[in-house]
Amino acid sequence: MSAPTSNRQRTLPVLENGDLLSRGEFERRYQAMPHLKKAELIEGIVYMGSSLRFEPQAEPHANLLVWLGNYKIATPGVRLGDNPTVRLDLDNEPQPDVVLLIDSNCGGQSRLDDDGYIEGAPELVAEIAASTASIDLRDKKRVYRRNGVKEYLVWQVIDQRFDWFSWQDGDYVSLVADQEGIIRSQIFPGLWLAVSALLAEDMVKVMTTLQAGLASKEHQEFLQQLASFY
Numbered sequence: 001m002s003a004p005t006s007n008r009q010r011t012l013p014v015l016e017n018g019d020l021l022s023r024g025e026f027e028r029r030y031q032a033m034p035h036l037k038k039a040e041l042i043e044g045i046v047y048m049g050s051s052l053r054f055e056p057q058a059e060p061h062a063n064l065l066v067w068l069g070n071y072k073i074a075t076p077g078v079r080l081g082d083n084p085t086v087r088l089d090l091d092n093e094p095q096p097d098v099v100l101l102i103d104s105n106c107g108g109q110s111r112l113d114d115d116g117y118i119e120g121a122p123e124l125v126a127e128i129a130a131s132t133a134s135i136d137l138r139d140k141k142r143v144y145r146r147n148g149v150k151e152y153l154v155w156q157v158i159d160q161r162f163d164w165f166s167w168q169d170g171d172y173v174s175l176v177a178d179q180e181g182i183i184r185s186q187i188f189p190g191l192w193l194a195v196s197a198l199l200a201e202d203m204v205k206v207m208t209t210l211q212a213g214l215a216s217k218e219h220q221e222f223l224q225q226l227a228s229f230y
Helices: 003-012 024-031 055-073 139-147 197-200 203-214 217-227
Strands: 039-042 045-048 078-082 097-101 123-131 149-155 161-168 171-174 183-185 192-194
Touching: 024 039, 055 078, 055 097, 055 123, 055 149, 055 203, 139 149, 139 161, 149 197, 161 183, 161 197, 192 197, 192 203, 197 203
Parallel strands: 123 149
Antiparallel strands: 039 045, 078 097, 097 123, 149 161, 161 171, 183 192
16 A cells, blocks of 8 residues: 555645645645645645744744743643644644643643644744734734634744734734733733843843742642643
8 A cells, every 4th residue: 555655645746835725635745745844724825934044033933942841841731832733724734833732631722633733723822923024913813813822922033023912802912011021821820921031032031030920829820720630
């Protein structure tokens, strides 16, 4: 059976930016291109990632992972993913820069399907965007909202802007920093972000603020809530 499958895969057209495909056809072509690291299906249209520059993309991505990774370590029952494939619906299969989700065994709204992909909307998605003109603030935002991603973070590195959208009554509302310059997650208690510090690459302050969130009463109650599922 392996030879016919291999022959069929070699005859598949390659993925190209702008292709209009069903999710099934998108997956078949993507799987036939193992060298390809990132491709997404957004509203039935293929978008393929380009090579990553260090300062506007790779380094901010790593800083997000440091921040969210420390929250995940301190919060059993919460899971963190880097560039995972997410099967949202029949026309949308994004590959977000970062996802933070509650394990399905702990009441999370997404799950891992038989292929090992995320099925459904993670609670939190974060994207690194080049600017306000990015697809992350247009089509992707609409798709994530429609599918119920509870919190959507978009870091526009070039524009020095960080948007934190919270899903409320079917729409996204922008969360704003408080008087201390901190945004607090509505879904993940204790996930606090010193926005100005992140934009200034002051990761020491970012982590100090997060540690304060992890020591909060709200985070301790969240830990108890997650532990009740085990």
